[in-house]
Amino acid sequence: MSATTESMPNPIEELFRCATRETADRMTIWTAGSISLRLEGLTETELHEISDHLGPIDRMATMVLLEAEGEIGGTLVLLFDDDSLDAFLVAMTGEPVLPGERTPLQESALLETGNILASAFTGAISDATVLLVLPTPPILLTDYVASVLEQACMAQAINNEKLVLTRTRFERNGEALDWQLVFIPDGAMRDWIDSGPRLRDGAL
Amino acid sequence: MQPLVERRPSVVMVGMGQSECGRGEDRFSSILGSCIAICLYSRQRGVGAIAHVVMPASHGRDSAPGKSADTAVPHLLDLLRKEGISARDVEAKIAGGASMFKISAGTLQIGQANITACTAELERVGIPIVGRDVGGDKGRRIHFECGTGQVRVEIIGCPATTL
Numbered sequence: 486m487s488a489t490t491e492s493m494p495n496p497i498e499e500l501f502r503c504a505t506r507e508t509a510d511r512m513t514i515w516t517a518g519s520i521s522l523r524l525e526g527l528t529e530t531e532l533h534e535i536s537d538h539l540g541p542i543d544r545m546a547t548m549v550l551l552e553a554e555g556e557i558g559g560t561l562v563l564l565f566d567d568d569s570l571d572a573f574l575v576a577m578t579g580e581p582v583l584p585g586e587r588t589p590l591q592e593s594a595l596l597e598t599g600n601i602l603a604s605a606f607t608g609a610i611s612d613a614t615v616l617l618v619l620p621t622p623p624i625l626l627t628d629y630v631a632s633v634l635e636q637a638c639m640a641q642a643i644n645n646e647k648l649v650l651t652r653t654r655f656e657r658n659g660e661a662l663d664w665q666l667v668f669i670p671d672g673a674m675r676d677w678i679d680s681g682p683r684l685r686d687g688a689l
Numbered sequence: 690m691q692p693l694v695e696r697r698p699s700v701v702m703v704g705m706g707q708s709e710c711g712r713g714e715d716r717f718s719s720i721l722g723s724c725i726a727i728c729l730y731s732r733q734r735g736v737g738a739i740a741h742v743v744m745p746a747s748h749g750r751d752s753a754p755g756k757s758a759d760t761a762v763p764h765l766l767d768l769l770r771k772e773g774i775s776a777r778d779v780e781a782k783i784a785g786g787a788s789m790f791k792i793s794a795g796t797l798q799i800g801q802a803n804i805t806a807c808t809a810e811l812e813r814v815g816i817p818i819v820g821r822d823v824g825g826d827k828g829r830r831i832h833f834e835c836g837t838g839q840v841r842v843e844i845i846g847c848p849a850t851t852l
Contacts, residue, residue, distance in 0.1 A: 531706075532704065532705035532706045532743065532753075532756070533704025533705050533706055533707050533741075534704070535704075535705075536704075542720070543702065543718075543720050543830070545845055550790055550792060551792065552792045552793050552795070552796065554793060554795060560792075621792050621793045622792075624790060624792055626789075626790060627845065628789070628827060628828045628845055629720045629722075629828035629829075629830060629845065631720035631722070631828070632720055632721060632722030632787065632789055632827075632828020632829065633722060633789055633790065633828065634722075635705065635720075635721070635722035635723055635724050635743075635789070636722045636723045636787075636788075636789040636790065636797070636798075636799070636800075638705075639723060639743075639744070639797045639799050640797045642705070642743055642744065643744060643797075643799075646750075646752060646753075
């Protein structure tokens with residue numbers, strides 16, 4: 486962590502830990518137990534220091550993006566590294582992966598993975614906060630990670646000098662996987678976080 | 690007699706809201722989505738400055754000067770002035786301002802507003818924009834060489850171009 490990074494208040498970190506746990510449970514079912522994830526932390530960071538927290542972002546990657554909409558929200562970015570993604574797609578679809586190409590079934594599997602993760606994540610947040618939070622349909626992108634994160638950060642960056650975002654750690658069969666589920670709260674959720682909110686009793 | 694000091698050219702990644710100044714073979718790189726890289730340079734003096742602009746206007750906020758178009762341009766000119774370079778000797782190249790994705794009606798699209806604001810600010814101070822690669826829906830990796838003012842633009846799936 487950089488010197489400018491600070492830990493966020495505990496209830497909010499617990500909220501995202503709970504949401505990530507729900508997400509992990511769904512991911513385990515979806516992948517027949519082979520892939521798991523957990524929250525590594527909730528981070529507050531300077532705009533130019535995002536890569537200190539998410540690893541190299543000046544690379545190309547395949548990403549699934551969704552927005553959480555409602556009373557509070559944000560952008561969910563599911564980041565893959567191509568080698569392990571290919572193995573995942575072969576396991577999920579039974580189809581070989583050709584260089585630079587994905588079949589409609591493979592694209593569908595990726596979008597569905599995003600759908601499943603986002604539904605669990607936003608559902609857990611909505612349940613704990615008693616606020617409306619719904620996922621949009623997912624989109625699939627292959628581009629520079631930093632370019633995509635730039636726009637995803639914008640809703641927060643307009644009014645804040647530092648960004649709040651979550652970091653996750655993925656594992657496949659117990660070994661670290663270079664994937665990330667990044668959640669970047671929007672302006673409304675950032676205001677909500679900064680207001681020191683209360684969560685539903687017994688929510689976590 | 691002054692000691693001979695070998696000065697190695699640097700390659701620096703310029704992140705969101707940051708700004709830098711360099712000379713000769715110094716190079717700056719940035720990855721851009723909706724943000725804009727404003728590259729100012731003096732061809733005669735071989736000095737250049739870059740800002741990674743995130744948004745059109747600062748609205749008086751005490752942010753990093755490179756973050757907004759209205760503060761980035763004056764800041765870059767200050768950096769160049771410290772190198773003895775007048776605004777009238779400076780040219781500009783800009784890149785970025787993409788609309789990377791639109792997931793819903795509420796997706797914040799700021800790329801076009803950044804293009805408009807950066808262009809207007811450069812026009813306001815009378816700096817000619819001699820090269821631009823802006824808009825679209827793809828990310829860009831750029832490399833700016835201070836001495837020549839060359840900006841190499843890389844977009845995934847497209848041949849690289851030089852401004």
